[in-house]
Amino acid sequence: MSKKIILATLVAVPFLTSTIPAHADGAYRAKAIAVIKNDFQPRGQADLDRLAEDGVHAICNRTGNTPPEGIAKVLEADQLAEVKYPADGKLMGDWKAGEKLAQSGRGFTWSDKPGLPVGGNCYNCHQISPKEKSFGTIGPSLYQFGKLRGNTAEIQKYVYSKIYNAKAFNLCSEMPRFGRVGALGEKQIKDLVALLLDPESPVNK
Numbered sequence: 001m002s003k004k005i006i007l008a009t010l011v012a013v014p015f016l017t018s019t020i021p022a023h024a025d026g027a028y029r030a031k032a033i034a035v036i037k038n039d040f041q042p043r044g045q046a047d048l049d050r051l052a053e054d055g056v057h058a059i060c061n062r063t064g065n066t067p068p069e070g071i072a073k074v075l076e077a078d079q080l081a082e083v084k085y086p087a088d089g090k091l092m093g094d095w096k097a098g099e100k101l102a103q104s105g106r107g108f109t110w111s112d113k114p115g116l117p118v119g120g121n122c123y124n125c126h127q128i129s130p131k132e133k134s135f136g137t138i139g140p141s142l143y144q145f146g147k148l149r150g151n152t153a154e155i156q157k158y159v160y161s162k163i164y165n166a167k168a169f170n171l172c173s174e175m176p177r178f179g180r181v182g183a184l185g186e187k188q189i190k191d192l193v194a195l196l197l198d199p200e201s202p203v204n205k
């Protein structure tokens with residue numbers, strides 16, 4: 001569990017800026033970010049670029065996660081257009097490897113070896129396999145996901161894309177953009193798709 005907490009903290013760092021109230025602009029925001037930058041020291045791969053906002057963070061942070069719907073739709077489409085799909089066209093891998101990744105919160109700390117694979121940390125926010133009793137509830141339960149939603153090409157593409165970039169479907173999603181930020185590669189995302197959709201996965205038993 002402690003490993004999960006380590007990555008959860010890191011994943012949460014970019015969202016520290018989102019805890020600054022939406023109306024707090026200009027000088028106040030700059031002051032708050034200066035305090036954060038002062039408190040977090042760069043070390044190894046754990047650099048302060050993790051505090052940087054991109055355009056999506058900027059609009060979500062400044063609107064209290066409720067950007068105008070028309071703008072959110074356009075930006076979601078931009079995020080979706082960036083998703084890179086596997087060249088072999090296969091979106092499902094090995095659910096057993098997916099379960100290990102979902103369990104692991106290891107990676108991206110200064111003392112971790114840089115490079116993939118890092119953990120997916122999924123249980124921190126989701127119920128998934130019924131065997132794991134320790135899970136967070138920030139996200140919805142994914143237990144029986146494939147049983148309930150099916151295993152069609154369309155649903156496989158949705159799950160692959162959602163893991164690659166959750167903000168492509170919900171602009172101010174709290175779920176990390178695993179593929180986009182390079183936390184999970186093609187193989188890892190395929191294995192997680194299998195964890196959720198493979199009829200043999202304990203998720204769907």
Ligand code: HEC
Pocket residue numbers: 011102120121122123124125126138139140142159162163166169170173174175176178192196
């Ligand atoms: C920091 C919390 C967090 C983490 C970590 C996280 N998620 Fe999520 N996830 C969410 C939230 C919140 C939602 C629902 C809101 C949304 O769609 O963005 C969600 C939604 C989803 C959905 C869509 C569910 C649906 O009904 O369509 C899938 C699939 C999913 N997550 C898979 C994963 C997988 C796989 C992992 C691990 C690689 C993961 N999530 C890690 C927070 C998280």
